Amino acid sequence: MVDYDANRIGRADEVTDPGPVTAERVAGFGQPTGESSPLYTDEEAAKRGPNGTIVAPPSYAITFRNGRQFFEHIPRFGRQGFDAGKDVEFVAPIRPGDTITLSSHVKEIYEKTGRTGSMVFVVVRSTLKNQNDETVAHVDHRFMSRT
């Protein structure tokens, strides 16, 4: 059983400075993954679409990250950690002109033993809000370390 301060769970650690969303960044984000839907790049097509304006692809939500100081507060176990996966809830579209803040806390810490040995998972829950204090996404990041 790994040792950590249980008071870390649930405690809000950081709210980032607002990160701007621009049409250029949205279009640039889509190119490496082949996102070609006009809903993300074409104003006229987007006006006729379900959102009425250009929006970012849903996965744009996971490009917002915590600052380096946040990870100084994350319990560390064993050797270097890896991104083990994510669970993302897309609540509302992100649009060019929005500014997004990220509020994060340690949600859960748990251990697993698999074929390759013992692992510790730290789950960080991030909530993304826009300039109107509307939630646009929740992201659970799972970080894995080997003990």
Added chain:
Amino acid sequence: MAEPTRSYQDVKIGDALGPEELFLAKDQVRAYARTTGMWVPRFTDDEGARKEGLPGMITPGNMSLALLSKLVTDWIGASAARLVRVGTTYRQPVLPDHTIVLHGFVTHTNDADRTAEMDIWIENEDAERLVIGTATVQFAKS
């Protein structure tokens, strides 16, 4: 090609998403890393990645999630529906300069809230599942 249009009633358990085959080039991965502020050796440079104990540069997990999200939003197309959730588990590194195949199929539909759940995953050339996950699509109320 016209975007697909489907209603909730059209969706059946077992309906397939893709498969979509694509060659994931190193420069494509580097472009994603640059665009998303992830310009670190493990995602951009083979030698730098090997110093971290990796076989070479790898694809960011976020990019794998983005590709699988696109698989689902392409399936949604022009339908009155939206992707509301995606979850991924990174089982093995996705190595650039290889062909990957994106797969999915509908596993569950819920009439009460008009949602469709699906399994989604990325396979390598040996049909090994490198990234697995699930997604939920919400169809508009009629």
